Amino acid sequence: MNGAQRTPMTPDELEAALRQIGAERYHSLHPFHDRLHGGHCTREQVQAWALNRYCYQSAIPRKDAALIARCDDRDLRREWLHRITDHDGLEGEEGGIERWLVLTDGLGFDRDYVISRQGALPATKFAVEAYVRFVAERTLLEAVASSLTELFAPNLHKQRISGMLESYDFINEKVVAYFRRRLDQAPRDAGFALDYVKRNARTVEQQQAAMGALTFKTEVLWAQLDALSYAYVSPGIPAPGAWRPGEGMRAGVEAAA
Template structure:
């Protein structure tokens, strides 16, 4: 089961999307980067929301204590900024006004639908499926490391402080992916449960891919999947 989940995530993760590949080759214009940052921000903004829905489904206090850390990672806690604030700083580093980001002035309809669909998936489905959908975290550290390597090389005009989101997500992604994987392996005992876990992860890959389709479609002709 673990191999099937890892293989699915590796094969379907959005690092294969043409837009991300162009990003990592240094082929994006400043405005294309700004369009991506502005629309990805809507995803970042809603991560704590979807995690709150998952939190409400967890029956054991120890699990709730562990999962709430994800909300704090993005919302921040007293004296420590979270991922949302760091993404806002990335926006400023690429030339966006944070007020524009917060007002969602550049949010594309397709990106909104993809993110809202993910939040509703976590709201309406079982804890198993909601947690399994988060297993894209298994691939997140790799793409963050790629961006930390390629952004200073290809986009040196972006201030280094704007890349702090990527740095923090490397250890967080490893921790979160490992935890979610252990839970899914424990819960997905029957063939039906395993199939639903795989379908949930596949859906999440579609969410991330669709978000990039929207961004790419706003900047150039969409490349078919």
Template sequence: MTQAPPLAPARVPADLQPGRESFAARLHGLRDRYWDTHPFHLRLHSGDCTPEELRRWVANRWYYQLCLTRKNAAIIANCPLADVRREWSQRLGHQDGPNADQGGLADWLVLAEAVGLDRAEILDERHVARGVRFAVDGYLHFCQTRPWTEGVAAALTEMFSPDHMAERVVAWQKHYEWIDPSGYAYFEHRIPDARRDSARTLELVLDHCGTEAQQQAAVDALAFKCEVLRAMLDAVDYGPAGTPAGRTGTGR
């Protein structure tokens, strides 16, 4: 017998939801667990990272960038609501781009070259640390196997990211003058998108997590995502053998 698909979470009117404001506050309250307080990011923004360490961060973050389209596709596949699927599907195009020269992935490859990495060594993932691969794969598996509302809630780290990325650009321009300015295109494109997307993502979570159990699951999902990001930095900070040295040149 074919198993019936799960029922879609009903959109509960805001005035009938249990503790909607306190729910939003609990999500925002995870701000201090975001990865910007990790020791590696503190060094990255204070100018204390070596060129090799900065390249290692860029090379490993590529694996996370690759995951984003697949995890968003998983959220769409798990969602029975056509209006949500249509809206969330826009993220696929933003990351993959209309062609190989546009989109989030293309911008990240430009960043890699701007910090002195060869495109080939990014694409073949030779510098991806085991811990980073394990953390990112775990995040993808989470979005593939959990209800779509939890996958969306996990994406709420984008509430915390725009200011952090803006600070990164300022810090890098100040401390790492050897970075080619073309590499900042990723952040210039992503910061306004993240500000816009985060507001809508929060609205989706608040609208569709109408029970106390769903709200707790959403909070847990965002906490899990924060742990994924920090685990990635643990692995990057560990600095396994064979980390990228980059091309020779000023500051490299």
């Protein structure tokens, strides 16, 4: 897959190669997810996960606006726009970021604390910003291809919904609404992006760039779980200034579970 290949793949071979990257590198394989979905996280670990993941969720509209901002293709801009509103909401629809805040509400956090990101791990913020910049600076093909982790998201979300509802008494239908909604949204978006990449990545160089972009994106996701595991599972040393259990709770919410 690196360098040696001098004949372009067919579109279907490219799809298979992209799916293989997911099979090998998507963060569904990260040990933290086994712990989270299997009910082996403490409440504090679920809190730390939701708090840090907010940084990622809240950056998605900036990431998608960065793609639109460098795109001369009106059709692609029109198609891509709903990704912003899916997360930011529009008129009567609250959007995915609001649904994520319902999750952090359910975990007892003060909303202003979550939104400030002051308790997020530096490593989370670095990874998220690397993603926004990648989309702003690389080719449009790479920007689109980096979204293809959504191909692999529905299975993860299904596991998450059933695993978390079953395992944690502080998780209910209301707080998993984000993931339920993504079960419909992600396949539509991933299908479009996959089709775009298959149509536009025709040379060896383009195909390798697309695969590199998807690999990069898996690194962005994986690095966040590594940081979370180090800070809150083992050895469990949050970086100086990062959230510590009990911080950032709403008035009236008990600090410890």
